[in-house]
Amino acid sequence: MTYDFDRVIDRANTDSLKYDFARRRGKPEGILPLWVADMDFQAPPCVLDALAERSRHGIFGYSDTGEDYAAALRDWFWRRFRWRIEPDWIVKTPGVVTALHIAVRAFTAPGDGVIIQQPVYYPFSSAVQSTGRTLVISELVLRDGRYQIDFDDFEAKVAAGRVKLFILCSPHNPVGRVWTEEELTRLGEICLKHGVRVVSDEIHADFVFPGRRHRVFADVSPALRDITVTCTAPSKTFNLAGLQISNILIADSRLRAAFTRAYAAAGLSQVGVMGLVACRAAYTGGEPWLEALKVYLADNLALLRDTLARELPAVRLVEPEGTYLAWLDCRALGLTAAELDDRIVRRAGLWLDEGPMFGVGGEGFQRLNFACPRSVLAQALTRLKRI
Numbered sequence: 001m002t003y004d005f006d007r008v009i010d011r012a013n014t015d016s017l018k019y020d021f022a023r024r025r026g027k028p029e030g031i032l033p034l035w036v037a038d039m040d041f042q043a044p045p046c047v048l049d050a051l052a053e054r055s056r057h058g059i060f061g062y063s064d065t066g067e068d069y070a071a072a073l074r075d076w077f078w079r080r081f082r083w084r085i086e087p088d089w090i091v092k093t094p095g096v097v098t099a100l101h102i103a104v105r106a107f108t109a110p111g112d113g114v115i116i117q118q119p120v121y122y123p124f125s126s127a128v129q130s131t132g133r134t135l136v137i138s139e140l141v142l143r144d145g146r147y148q149i150d151f152d153d154f155e156a157k158v159a160a161g162r163v164k165l166f167i168l169c170s171p172h173n174p175v176g177r178v179w180t181e182e183e184l185t186r187l188g189e190i191c192l193k194h195g196v197r198v199v200s201d202e203i204h205a206d207f208v209f210p211g212r213r214h215r216v217f218a219d220v221s222p223a224l225r226d227i228t229v230t231c232t233a234p235s236k237t238f239n240l241a242g243l244q245i246s247n248i249l250i251a252d253s254r255l256r257a258a259f260t261r262a263y264a265a266a267g268l269s270q271v272g273v274m275g276l277v278a279c280r281a282a283y284t285g286g287e288p289w290l291e292a293l294k295v296y297l298a299d300n301l302a303l304l305r306d307t308l309a310r311e312l313p314a315v316r317l318v319e320p321e322g323t324y325l326a327w328l329d330c331r332a333l334g335l336t337a338a339e340l341d342d343r344i345v346r347r348a349g350l351w352l353d354e355g356p357m358f359g360v361g362g363e364g365f366q367r368l369n370f371a372c373p374r375s376v377l378a379q380a381l382t383r384l385k386r387i
């Protein structure tokens with residue numbers, strides 16, 4: 001089966017956060033959005049069919065899942081990552097961000113430290129700060145065009161900051177790293193040594209470019225399995241973010257009990273039925289679509305890389321090893337953060353994510369989502385040259 005990722009689908013007036021709220025969010029009319037991490041592609045046909053069939057049934061009562069759902073997840077994680085999961089590890093939440101907030105409440109007390117590696121997806125810091133915990137930051141280091149972990153800094157911050165929890169982003173948004181087994185092992189050793197539990201946000205795990213391998217943090221060793229909560233979701237992979245379904249996988253029964261207690265205490269219970277239907281369908285039949293999509297995204301990335309190198313060398317691509325997000329180093333332009341934003345928005349007419357949103361180390365950078373039809377990306381690159 002072939003899939004038409006070139007097709008431009010008008011997303012205006014679909015209640016789309018990416019397309020429909022520019023004015024309300026202070027952006028000019030006509031701006032081209034390549035910001036928030038959803039894709040401009042339809043979900044796989046198997047998902048559309050399953051949702052249509054469920055919709056035709058017409059009754060949308062409270063819902064839960066059975067063995068077929070757990071089997072779809074089990075088979076997916078085994079086939080894709082050689083990770084063996086058990087049905088009772090699965091805790092469903094209406095999104096990974098919800099799960100991050102719940103985990104912070106479940107595993108730390110007000111005043112405890114929670115460590116993150118900035119620049120990183122901005123809700124990590126909100127999940128820590130909005131719950132009255134202390135944010136501890138170990139900054140990633142850009143060396144020879146590739147981000148690295150400063151392990152000494154990480155351990156020193158863990159030891160000094162009464163840190164009880166580490167929120168890992170793997171693969172990493174926005175810097176695009178796919179962490180190696182060795183890096184994950186070293187992080188894990190530090191966490192084990194200092195009694196730090198880990199929330200591993202692996203929502204981007206399905207987007208890893210050729211030559212890289214996503215390694216599930218909890219599967220690196222039995223000791224790490226017992227201190228780790230793994231956040232997964234079909235939402236990035238199959239473009240289902242608006243259906244709000246994620247699967248949090250927790251092997252250790254005490255960790256799982258603490259998590260589900262905090263979940264219930266936040267007033268949460270079942271998730272939406274359409275998310276469940278879509279998730280099961282996607283993990284069961286969506287693999288050929290995903291493989292085709294990854295080829296398309298790699299070609300988009302090549303277009304981005306080549307165009308910048310040839311026509312806009314002052315904007316440097318930090319080569320992503322995974323994700324469909326490009327982290328653009330614009331520091332050579334010599335602009336302040338406000339000037340850079342202004343040029344991107346007003347001069348180029350592009351809506352990207354501003355680097356400083358991702359915390360320390362973000363200044364002078366912009367994040368560009370290249371999961372769109374190639375013609376849209378080409379148009380965005382033409383605009384970008386105006387900065």
Ligand SMILES: Cc1ncc(COP(=O)(O)O)c(C=O)c1O
Binds near residue numbers: 094097169201245
């Ligand atoms: C690292 C990371 N975690 C979580 C999310 C959002 O997850 P959800 O929509 O399930 O809350 C995103 C979305 O971009 C992300 O990049």
